[in-house]
Amino acid sequence: MKHYILSVLLLWTSALFANGIKSGAQDVKVTASVSKSVVGTGEAFEISFSVNGNIESFNPPALNGFQVVGGPNQSSSYSSINGNTTASMSISYDLVGVKEGEYIIGPALVVVNGKQVKSNSVKIKVVKGKAVPQGNQRNAVPQGDKVAEGNSIDISKRLFLRAVANKTNVYIGEQFSVSYKLYTNIDLVDNALDKLPDFNGFWSQEIKNNSQNVQWEIETYNGEKYHVATLKQIILFPERFGKLTLDPLAMTFVVRQAAPSNDPIEQFFGGSYKDTKYKIKSTPITINVKPLPEAGKPEGFNGAVGNFSIGANLDKSSVKANEALNYTLKITGSGNLKLLKAPELTLPADIEKYDPKVNDDIKETMTGVSGSREYSYLLIPRHEGNYTIEPLKFSYFNPATGRYVSLTSGSFPVKVAKGDPGSNVTAYATGGQQDVKTLAKDIAYIKTGNPGLTKDGEGFYGSALYYMLLCTGPVLFLAAFGYRKWYRENNRDVIKVKGRNANKIAAKHLASAQKQLISGDKKAFYENVYRGLYGYLSDKLNISAADLNKENIGEQLKLRTVNESIIDQLTDTLDLCEMARYAPISGISEQEVFDKAKTIINDIEDNA
Template sequence: MRALALLVVASSAMPCFARAATEPEVTVTLNATPNEAQVGDPVRLEVRVRARGGNIEDLQLRDLKKHLELEIVSHQTMRPMQFSFGFGSGVQKESSIANIYVLVPRAAGTYEFSPAVAKVDGKSYRSEPLTLVIRPSGSSATDPSDPASAPDGSPGGDLSGARYDSRAFLRTVVEPTEVYLGQQVDIAVYLYTRIRLSPQSVVPSKPAMDGFWVHDDPITSLQFETVSVKGQQYRAYPIQRSAAFPQRSGELAVGAPKIAFDAGTGNFFDAPQRIERVGVPVTVRVKPLPPPVPANAVVGNYAIEARLDRKTVKTGDAVTLRVDAGGVGNVNDLRIDLPPIAGVRVLQPAIRDQRRLTNGGLSGTRSWEWILIAESPGEHRVPPIELHFFDPETEAYETARTTALSFNATGATKPPEPTIKPVDAPRKLSTATFGPIRVYSALTRDRTPIRDRGWFAWLLALPPVLFALVWLGAAVSRQRGQRGTTSGAIQRKLLREAEGALQSDDPRAFYDRIVASITHALDTRLNESVAGLPHTQLLARLSAEGFDEDLKQRLINELEGADFARFAASGVNRDEMDRCLQRTTAIIERIQRAKSAS
């Protein structure tokens, strides 16, 4: 009887054991260490699920990607697994999954996390919610030295050069906002953000700066500083730095900047959020320079010096005059006029600029190089060159000047040959005569065969005679071609020598041959030597000969360019030499055609 009772009790307990074996034991936890922290302090956030007797399929904390102000600096996933053996119950599996995040809060506030959700054997299990409190680092008062702080403004109001936003905003800093015409204005655009961004995704848009000459300071990498705005910590990224110089007086506007970037969540599998922001325009008041304004006056602070590459030359040769003006300001505005020098022909200068941006201030040097060709012997004096500038710091005009320079030209000038005037030949009267006037016509018939006529034999002899004449003319032409050097042969030889100097990269020899080719063509055309003639007299001679204005201008430009290239101190571009040879060939052809037309 007792054995029967034990059997009944055991059979009734077996379904309970079966249900216990099929129901997994699941625990989901969500913890933060510590629960309260300051901005910038690391926080360890742990999401864990433990399952005994079940299969863990998923574990999620959806609110993590919602709080972009919490930067994820590391993420680790752990999957430990254990097995246990029990009497009468077989083998039981105990597994767990833990996602451990290290967060660095970038903004103060209270962050609410909804329960973490785990799925085990198709069934969902939840943890308790979590509240994370982040306080400002140090004092919560607004930093008065921060240029973006606005103690008296509301969060939705406008800051100086910015429109405040609790997550991210753009700020344009313009210093100073009231300047003189041509004075430098420093313009910087900053991105203030409390959320994590991907530097590679940042796409800034430069603000419009109509009325300014702008020199940009390129930013190669995004570097930030942590600043306090309205008690919140922001990362301030400089995205543009420029030195701007107003080109007209009045009120000029620096347009609103724009930017777009991706806000990351720290999870590799989550798509980033695209964020766009637009700044506000800033007005700059530009004052005109105080009168009276000296000629070619610029704004800044400059020094000037001049020097000659040599002090003695032969008449017809050239010296190089170099003037360097450097200092603080926009060297692009510098203008210098070289006074006329008696007995010296001055070619157009070569201008070179060098700019540098140091500690936000733009400075640089502008260099002029003039080629001075002495057209008469004796001492030639280069007068002092003046540069007037307005210094914004002293608000006064100042003048920098060079010292007087001089050089000597030796050797006599070749006198120009007398001009040959064309002689007008008297016009001859026509002596043509006409036969008698016929008042009627009559048709006659001649039945004599053509072969019997007297001119038929001469007609048959005409082709051999013509062939003999052609052959004789060709022979005479060959004999003339084999004679001594002709004018055309000299012309071709000079051009070949110029082409050879071009191939051997010898600029001085090349331009010497170019000048010799053009001079020889003119000598042949005018039946006189033009070597040594000043360009003014050469122009008068060409005008008297009837050359058109285009040909005269091209010819003089080519001669001056060749003179400049022969005496210039810097190197000559090989491509320009090739183009010079083509232009010279075309000019010589036009001179020769003019000769045949006359």
């Protein structure tokens, strides 16, 4: 009876908790705010629309009386509390007042989780300032060059978006660029951003345009001339292999078309027009990502992909004990510079090393990420003597040649003189560190206590323990023979072996993640947790890397009768690790993510 009452209470509490989460999830709010409520003509200000959720569709209000000189600019953040992942997004525009007066900017219409929500209206007062040229020069299509109008009935041939990638066949970690371009030869009245592309499976770096105005060009495409504007330029680095898809950019335009009219006056003045809303998307791009080859991979390879050179420098060749040295390693070139890890510096035991300081001089263009990254190590020799800082080894994969390249820096001799008395920062019971090391090679201390002497005939030889250990050899041999036979039988099926060993492979990745957690490298931590879960699921469920996605994982786990709650926790954790590469995570600590990943693997092991 006691167990029955407890079960009912638990079910009732869970239902209330789930209902509370559902109610909270539906409480979506859109807030409009401005950086200034009173501006002069020609003075720029920002209007921002903040949403506590993922924006599925965004329709901005009419901005009559203002020029749009920047935007839409999007920012996002994510948080996870007790496994419940939430998102908040903000879309902003830079506006300039054109005429004096009081204006009310109406509400924006946002779709979140399939539900339409309106923002509040904001009031702006425009006072006298500097003169502003009339017309929205930023978004207007140039009128100087004549462009063929094409078929006025088929808008899709006169207005479309293209995603153009400079490469579609790359290696993991190899950089490539994507441009999102707008093609039009029809009059545009207004536009709105519906959805920015997602880059799941990629590390992305947007190329920032210093100019606030969109630059229009004339381009011939499929035999037709178009006005073309480049809306976004992104540099991408694949983080896993397989066929990965770049999601489309979606926008809504208001186009102006000629409408037939029988009125002779309207015909004389050019006829009448009608404005029509038209939604367009760029075509998704499939990127074939190849794994880095195992053949020729150097020992200690740390994921550098591109074309690099290195240089090393030591600021001093002679110092006193406990004085500081600065060892600098500079990596120059193009590739995944921002994803490089600090090289491992091998030093004599008597030289203390501190974590390096990282200085970047990196620029992003459509040709890729290039520049230099500098690692500065602080070194402190603790004892006098002559030392050599061994050459540092750095290896990278060059996608242009398809081969690994190993580079070696020079070696540096260091002469360390005896330090000043009291300069040693490490305290010892008697004498300095150098004195202790000398005593270890000198006369040993007199041994005190029981010497452990025995009488003749009372030793180990001939005792019962002696004969017992003598028989242990044949017994161990037979046990080893039986174990070998069992091992061969148990490892015939390769798929079952991979499934059994999946937990061990995941444990290695999680152990690496724990090291990164201790060192404070959050990006590397989330990357190791992400790879650990995906590697474990690939081996456990026997799914190839190319077919490894959340839908296939969920189906396979359901076939193995794994609880739905465990599958949901797994999906949330994978989404959380994916989001951590693009935006900061709040509401859940890295330790909680680590513990949650371990628990999910253990639960799958118990149920699958």
